[in-house]
Amino acid sequence: MLRRFKRVSVFLPILLLSATIQAKQPNVVFVLTDDQRADAVGYHENSLLGIETPNIDRLADEGARFNNMFVTTSLCSPSRASFLSGTYTHTHGVYNNFTDYPHELKSFPLLLQKAGYQTAYIGKWHMGEGDDNARPGFDYWVTHKGQGKYYDTTFNVNGDRKTVAGYYTDRVTDMALDWLANDKADKPFALIVGHKAPHGPFVPEPRYATRYDNVPYPYPESGFNLEGKPDWIKERLPTWHGIYGPLYGFRKDFPDTRPEAVADFERFVRSYVATINSVDDSVGRIYAALERSGELDNTIFIFASDNGFLFGEHGMIDKRTMHEASIRVPLVVRYPATIKAGTAVNDHVLSLDVAPSIIEMTGLAPMENIQGRSWAGLAAGKETEWRDAWLYEYNYEVQFPYTPNVRGVRQGDWKYVAYPHGDGGELRHKEELYNMAKDADEAHNLVDDERYSKKLAEMRLVLAAELKRSGADPDVMPIDQGIKIELPEESIR
Numbered sequence: 001m002l003r004r005f006k007r008v009s010v011f012l013p014i015l016l017l018s019a020t021i022q023a024k025q026p027n028v029v030f031v032l033t034d035d036q037r038a039d040a041v042g043y044h045e046n047s048l049l050g051i052e053t054p055n056i057d058r059l060a061d062e063g064a065r066f067n068n069m070f071v072t073t074s075l076c077s078p079s080r081a082s083f084l085s086g087t088y089t090h091t092h093g094v095y096n097n098f099t100d101y102p103h104e105l106k107s108f109p110l111l112l113q114k115a116g117y118q119t120a121y122i123g124k125w126h127m128g129e130g131d132d133n134a135r136p137g138f139d140y141w142v143t144h145k146g147q148g149k150y151y152d153t154t155f156n157v158n159g160d161r162k163t164v165a166g167y168y169t170d171r172v173t174d175m176a177l178d179w180l181a182n183d184k185a186d187k188p189f190a191l192i193v194g195h196k197a198p199h200g201p202f203v204p205e206p207r208y209a210t211r212y213d214n215v216p217y218p219y220p221e222s223g224f225n226l227e228g229k230p231d232w233i234k235e236r237l238p239t240w241h242g243i244y245g246p247l248y249g250f251r252k253d254f255p256d257t258r259p260e261a262v263a264d265f266e267r268f269v270r271s272y273v274a275t276i277n278s279v280d281d282s283v284g285r286i287y288a289a290l291e292r293s294g295e296l297d298n299t300i301f302i303f304a305s306d307n308g309f310l311f312g313e314h315g316m317i318d319k320r321t322m323h324e325a326s327i328r329v330p331l332v333v334r335y336p337a338t339i340k341a342g343t344a345v346n347d348h349v350l351s352l353d354v355a356p357s358i359i360e361m362t363g364l365a366p367m368e369n370i371q372g373r374s375w376a377g378l379a380a381g382k383e384t385e386w387r388d389a390w391l392y393e394y395n396y397e398v399q400f401p402y403t404p405n406v407r408g409v410r411q412g413d414w415k416y417v418a419y420p421h422g423d424g425g426e427l428r429h430k431e432e433l434y435n436m437a438k439d440a441d442e443a444h445n446l447v448d449d450e451r452y453s454k455k456l457a458e459m460r461l462v463l464a465a466e467l468k469r470s471g472a473d474p475d476v477m478p479i480d481q482g483i484k485i486e487l488p489e490e491s492i493r
Contacts, residue, residue, distance in 0.1 A: 026335065027299040028112065028190040028358055029286060032083065033279055034076060034124060034199040035319065036305035038069070038328035040276055048311075049215045049273045055284035056332065059303055063334030064343035064379040070410075071351040073394055074307040074319040074326040076199075077101075077127045079351055083306070084108060086355035086372035088391065090472040095395050100128030103136055106367065108355040110137030112190045115364055120179050123172040123194030124148055132156040142175055148196050150203035150275075167205050168196045169278040177289050188362075195282065197275035198309075200248035204274030211277065212270040219243055219262055223312040228445040230419060230429040233314055235483055236402040241318040248317075269311050297336050300361050304354065305329040314442070320400075322392045322408040322417045323442055335361065338380045347386050348410065349375050371470050388412065391466040396422065396480040404428055404480045409463040413437035416459030422479040433459060 039046055042053040043060045071079045073089045081087075081094035084107040089095060092105055113119045120140035125132070126147065133156065134141035144155050154163045157175070164171045176193045204211075223243050226234050238244040238255030243265065246254045250271070251264040283303060290296040310316040310325045319326045331349065333339060338361065352372035359367050360374040377384035389411040396405045405428075408417035413436050419429035433446040433456050446452040467473050 025188045026337065026362055027188050027295055028117075028302070028362065029290070029299055030190075030192045030302045030304075030354075030358075031195070031279075031283060031286070032080070032123075032192065033195045033197060033276075033303075033305040034126070035272075035307060035309045036198055036276060036279075036330060037308035037311075037325055038330055040198070040273060040309075041330045042280075043332075044330075049212050049217060049270065051273050051276060053276065053280040053283075055280045055287060056303055056330070058287070059283065059301060059334045060332040062336070062341045063301070063332060063339045064345055066331040066333075066345045066349050066375070068346055068348045069304070069329055069331035069350075070327045070348060070390070070392075071307045071329055072390070072392055073351075074321065074392075075394060076306050079306040080125075080127055081105070082350075082352040082372075083304070083354050086352050086367050086370035088352060088371050088470050088472070089393055089395070090470070090476070091371065094127055096397050097126070098129055098399070100131055101125075101135055106369075107137050108358050108367070109190055109192065111359060111364055111367065112362065113137050113139065115362075116187055117362075118184045118187045118189040119191075120176075120189070121192045121194070122176045122179060123192075124196050124199075125194060132161075134159075140179055142172075143194070147199065150196065153196075167278065169205075169275070169282055172196075173282040173285050176286060180286075180289055180293070193282070193286070195279050197279050198272045200272070201250070202248070202268070202271035202275050204271055205278050208274040208277040209271075211274055215270065217266045217269045217311070219265060220312045222441055222443060223315045225443060226315060228448065229314065230432065232402075232404055232419070232429050232482065233316070237315045239402045239483065240400070241316060241320075241402040243312045243315050243317060245317060265312065272309070272311075299335070300358065301334040302332070302354070302358075304331045304351075306351075320394050320403040320406070322394075322406055322415070324440070327392065333379055335379075338376065340381060343379060343381060345375065345378050347375070347378055347384075348390060349378070350390055389462055389466055391463070391470055391472075392417075393472070396478045398478075398481065401481055401483050404482060405477045407463060407467070407475065408432075409459060409466050410436075411459065411462050414455065414459055415442075416456070416463060418460075418463065419480075420475070420477065422477045424474075428480055428482065431456070 040048045043057045077097045078089040078094050081092045085092045109119050119138050121138045122142040125143040129146045132143050132145045142157050144153050150168050236242045244255035244257050247268045250268040307319045308326045308328050313325045353375050356367050356372045356374040357376050360376040392408040394406040404419045415434045417432040421428040431447045434442050
């Protein structure tokens with residue numbers, strides 16, 4: 001049982017009322033994966049490698065699927081901080097994967113804890129590479145330093161550091177179920193489960209390791225159609241973040257531009273997808289435990305990922321950029337008290353919207369000084385005033401010099417992306433402008449097309465306005481050192 005209900009005397013009506021209200025207050029279970037792109041789920045209309053995820057799909061079928069869910073910084077640590085705090089990267093200050101989460105930062109778990117929830121974080125935290133100590137807002141804490149390993153990770157289990165033998169996804173799920181089974185003293189609970197999968201280098205469980213061996217996945221056409229793109233995209237093709245690079249270790253000798261080198265690329269993608277099958281099993285186990293306890297329908301069950309992943313689109317591997325495969329992630333929410341089964345939300349929602357949505361759905365006072373907005377009304381099918389534009393930001397990392405500073409904005413069907421140098425001067429690279437309604441694959445950069453010069457000027461102003469509105473004026477960013485790689489001419493097709 002997840003919660004033991006105590007008998008209350010009928011002669012204490014005030015206490016009875018209090019207990020009834022508390023019993024109705026919803027629990028929260030938030031499952032967060034790492035680097036899972038939007039099409040890496042079974043319910044997607046064009047699912048990656050035809051992946052089947054029946055348990056994640058069931059959440060979507062019994063709740064709401066958000067068809068346009070985006071992260072505002074496509075990088076693990078900054079994105080995770082946005083999920084927790086409801087703020088942009090320039091507000092919460094976790095600029096890269098080497099920045100610790102500020103202990104003074106308000107988060108939705110901290111607010112739930114103060115409201116009487118029992119709270120737990122179990123799994124990958126990844127905000128501060130060398131620190132696995134507990135953060136504010138959690139009564140129970142299980143995580144590890146850095147990325148962790150797919151097998152035999154050393155965890156800080158509520159203050160006791162020990163190696164937990166076995167496959168990461170299974171063991172984290174075991175620990176989550178153990179915590180759920182403990183007596184919560186009639187309190188509502190909030191649990192975050194952080195999976196390592198499908199972060200690279202990908203290591204599937206043996207039972208899934210060969211599942212996709214016969215599914216082809218050639219380099220996408222956009223990997224070679226780079227006309228009109230900024231030069232940095234072409235320059236990074238043979239690097240760690242390009243299709244001719246090492247592919248997280250799946251390619252030993254690189255750069256490799258031979259046509260047959262696609263075999264390494266296909267093995268890379270297949271292994272990524274296979275790790276997600278174990279995550280789906282985890283979701284099913286948590287669902288079943290909540291169902292057995294009678295808490296399933298009283299639980300806001302959320303599934304999402306911290307960022308997407310580029311598999312050859314525009315010649316790229318990894319994330320960080322504002323291109324669609326990098327910023328789109330799955331989001332499904334099940335809570336039958338307010339969300340009708342089979343709901344589809346098509347409005348653009350963001351990583352920083354999750355925190356205020358949870359706070360509203362649990363009945364707490366709205367979060368203050370945030371940029372996120374609650375989508376609780378959208379999920380409930382209510383008419384809700386919504387944003388018409390949103391900001392994307394990424395800050396150059398000297399450790400990974402293959403991506404420049406990125407500042408972009410999405411407004412309606414239009415996407416505009418700029419690459420500032422960081423010194424307040426001119427843009428370092430060519431801008432990008434896309435009409436997403438006509439060019440969902442971002443194949444045709446319109447920035448040099450005189451027919452769209454007016455729209456380009458408008459979108460520059462929209463970006464400036466969003467930076468100012470969100471408190472990023474002046475916009476502080478690192479100076480982009482950039483990369484310059486001489487490529488053999490035949491390596492760019």
